[in-house]
Amino acid sequence: MNDLDPLVAAASADFAAAPTPAELENAKxxxxxxxxxxxxxxxxxxxLSPDEKKTRGAExxxxxxxxxxxxxxxxxxxxxxxxxxxxxxxxLDVTLPGRQRGLGGLHPVSRTMERIEAIFGSMGFDVADGPxxxxxxxxxxxxxxxxxxxxxxxxxxxxxDMKDEGGRWYNLRPHTSPMQVRYARAHAARYAGVDxxxxxxxxxxGRTYRVDSDATHSPMFHQCEGLWIGENVSFKDLKVVFTxxxxxxxxxxxxxxxxxxxxxxxTEPSAEIDIAFASGPLKGQWxxxxxxxxxxxxxxxxxxxxxxxxIGFAFGMGPDRLAMLRYGVNDLRxxxxxxxxxxxxxx
Ligand code: DAH
Numbered sequence: 001m002n003d004l005d006p007l008v009a010a011a012s013a014d015f016a017a018a019p020t021p022a023e024l025e026n027a028k029x030x031x032x033x034x035x036x037x038x039x040x041x042x043x044x045x046x047x048l049s050p051d052e053k054k055t056r057g058a059e060x061x062x063x064x065x066x067x068x069x070x071x072x073x074x075x076x077x078x079x080x081x082x083x084x085x086x087x088x089x090x091x092l093d094v095t096l097p098g099r100q101r102g103l104g105g106l107h108p109v110s111r112t113m114e115r116i117e118a119i120f121g122s123m124g125f126d127v128a129d130g131p132x133x134x135x136x137x138x139x140x141x142x143x144x145x146x147x148x149x150x151x152x153x154x155x156x157x158x159x160x161d162m163k164d165e166g167g168r169w170y171n172l173r174p175h176t177s178p179m180q181v182r183y184a185r186a187h188a189a190r191y192a193g194v195d196x197x198x199x200x201x202x203x204x205x206g207r208t209y210r211v212d213s214d215a216t217h218s219p220m221f222h223q224c225e226g227l228w229i230g231e232n233v234s235f236k237d238l239k240v241v242f243t244x245x246x247x248x249x250x251x252x253x254x255x256x257x258x259x260x261x262x263x264x265x266x267t268e269p270s271a272e273i274d275i276a277f278a279s280g281p282l283k284g285q286w287x288x289x290x291x292x293x294x295x296x297x298x299x300x301x302x303x304x305x306x307x308x309x310x311i312g313f314a315f316g317m318g319p320d321r322l323a324m325l326r327y328g329v330n331d332l333r334x335x336x337x338x339x340x341x342x343x344x345x346x347x
Contacts, residue, residue, distance in 0.1 A: 004063040007037060011067045015074040021082075024074055031067050038064050105347030109222055109335055112323040113205050116224050119248045123241060125226070126202045130179045132209070133160055136168035138178035142302040143266040156211035158219075172209035176225035177266060179204030180295075180314055184229065184303035197305075199230035200312070205319065215331050222319040227295070229305070229312035235269075235294055238313040242292065246275050250326060254278035258286060267293020267314060287325065290317035 011031045018024040031037050041060050045053050106114070117127050139157070141147060158172040183202050191197045205224040213219050228237065243257050255278060259271040270293035274286040292315035297307035320332055327346070329335070334342050 002059055004041075004059055007031075008063055008066045008070070012070040015070055018074065018078075021075070021078050024071070024078060028071055032064070032071070038067060103347075105343070107335070107343060108323050108327060108329075108346045109320060111346065112319045112326065113222070113224070115249060116205060116245075116319060116322070117203065119245050120203045120226070123244065124201055125228075126183075128179055128183045128202050128204045129206060130176075130182050130204060132173055132207055133170050134173040134178050135164045135170060137164070137166070138181055139171050139173055139175070142181045142299065143177050144296050144298045144302075145265045149265075158209050158211060174210050175208055175316060176204050176206055176223040177314070177316060179206070179225050180227045180266075180299070181302055184227065184305070188304040196231055197310070199228065199233070201228050202226070215333065218320070218332055218336055220336070221332070224317050224319050226315045226317075227312065228314075229295065229300070229303070229310050231309060231311070233312040235313060238292060238294075238315065242273060242290070242315060246289070249322065250275075250277070252278060259292070262291065262293075264291055264293055266296050266299045267291075268296045269293055273315070273317075281328070282325070289321060289325075290315050292316070 011027075014027040014030065015024060018027045029036060033039065038060065041063075042057075045057055045060070048056060121127065157174045160170040160172065162170045164170060179202075183204065184200055187200050188197065203224055203226045205222065207220055208223045209220055210217070211219065226241075228241070239257070239259065246257060247253055247255050256276045258274040258276070260274055262270045262272045264270040270291070272288050273290040273292055274288050276286050277283050292313060295312050295314050300307035300310055300312075303310075320335060323329065323335065324332060
């Protein structure tokens with residue numbers, strides 16, 4: 001015990017009051033720094049006699065050591081508190097359930113497309129994909145729409161500000177029918193010289209565009225084209241294939257089909273295909289699901305094939321419409337607004 005004890009007590013109290021390592025270092029400077037209180041005491045030794053220096057010097061050194069010990073203790077305490085806080089912040093509750101990864105789902109139209117592809121795939125049809133920006137020739141001329149014929153305006157086509165070599169505007173394809181021509185020409189070229197040519201059996205699903213928008217029409221919509229060409233393919237085959245498709249698609253063996261005479265430039269004869277459900281809210285009502293017909297000889301010629309030898313049928317249907325019927329959706333626009341509350345119902 002000596003007159004320096006209060007200084008040790010003051011230093012310990014200051015250190016204890018420092019809440020962070022930085023503030024602790026400031027407190028240390030006040031006692032042990034260049035102008036600190038212990039340093040001031042040591043400077044005072046110079047004025048003392050040699051004997052006094054000895055005893056006073058020893059007292060001051062002892063005081064300094066006690067203050068340094070108090071400082072080390074506080075440093076250790078602060079470091080431990082910091083580690084504790086960090087461990088608490090990073091604490092892991094291993095009993096919590098794991099975080100689920102957000103699983104996406106297929107859009108109802110994509111589901112419908114896949115369903116169509118699977119059913120026709122099972123009947124030996126290839127699946128083809130093609131450009132959405134088309135030439136005038138592919139969209140119209142090759143499909144037996146005479147140039148400047150009024151039938152061309154049956155479809156409110158979007159034109160693209162770009163011309164082909166013949167000086168005609170490109171268009172956003174108003175139907176998937178150009179894929180008949182693209183696929184058949186590639187097939188004919190591939191099997192040139194092979195006699196008889198293997199049959200063409202293909203569907204071409206994809207996006208199509210028309211200037212049209214209301215509860216049952218959207219400027220972008222989907223179609224799926226179908227084509228079957230061979231030496232002996234008839235309207236009877238179309239009926240069998242399409243009936244089989246509809247019954248599988250709607251999972252209803254007693255679904256009825258009706259082929260209603262119609263007109264398309266690329267088929268002769270042509271028919272609209274209507275279906276009627278045997279049960280459910282639409283029971284007995286005729287609903288149009290596709291256009292179809294025997295491919296016109298002019299179109300077969302544009303395939304690069306001899307229409308005297310090759311014959312067959314084509315059809316074009318609307319997957320959006322099929323999805324609406326299958327899921328009971330009454331507004332086509334719901335499919336394209338992408339409201340997650342609507343879309344989640346299908347997953
Ligand atoms: N392309 C027609 C349309 O968009 C649908 C269609 C009708 C396609 C008859 C065909 C067909 O292949 O044979 O309205």
